[in-house]
Amino acid sequence: AQTVTQSQPEMSVQEAETVTLSCTYDTSESDYYLFWYKQPPSRQMILVIRQEAYKQQNATENRFSVNFQKAAKSFSLKISDSQLGDAAMYFCAYRSGEGGGADGLTFGKGTHLIIQP
Amino acid sequence: GAGVSQTPSNKVTEKGKYVELRCDPISGHTALYWYRQSLGQGPEFLIYFQGTGAADDSGLPNDRFFAVRPEGSVSTLKIQRTERGDSAVYLCASSPGQGMVYGYTFGSGTRLTVV
Secondary structure, eight states, X not given: OOEEEOOOSEEEEETTSOEEEOOEEEXXXXXXXXXXXXXXXXXXXXXXXXXXXXXXXXXXXXTXXXXXXXXXXXXXXXXXXXXXXXXXXXXXXXXXXXXXXXXXXXXXXXXXXXXXX | OOSOEEEOSEEEEOTTOOEEEEEEOOTTOOEEEEEEEOTTXXXXXXXXXXXXXXXXXXXXXXXXXXXXXTTSSOEEEEEOSOOGGGOEEEEEEEESSOHHHHOOEEOOOEEEEEO
């Protein structure tokens, strides 16, 4: 079974600065998808960014980018120019790319991101 | 609807009681997922529907948990003989097809408290 590990329970950053959230995963598969989700107090999980394992290029979405190191099984999220609205829980998630009926996500325990004004 | 709707938003029940949690997915989304998020944890996969059938129910913890989606739209998660350990936020998500391709849209969850 796949596992996802987020080793930082909490991170704090000054507004407008850059912060990196860590994620590692364990899998024997070669085809898979990785995601970062944001969960504000409203509880709704909001997709931040996704990465297909077969793509070597790191995904980028505006101020959010990832550093995907497939050999190291590492998938960190970099948030540039942090804004107060970025404060939330951030979850890293894994989805197998192999066939079959499964389509569920495996999540890490999350990192609580605090933005200091 | 515009988003995934889950009702009730909060539910308090007594140990041993039966509860039903409802998920109304985005119109036209064929895939529907249930997750359970315990305090301080990430969501844990429970079950995945493709249309009316459960394509993967490997995450259901035991036979007290059951989910249905009789018409391929609204889904109900049913928990029998609730235990205090069932207290958690239950999240629902939907997708137009396979989530890895089309993306997953989550609802705001139902917070279940068993006292």
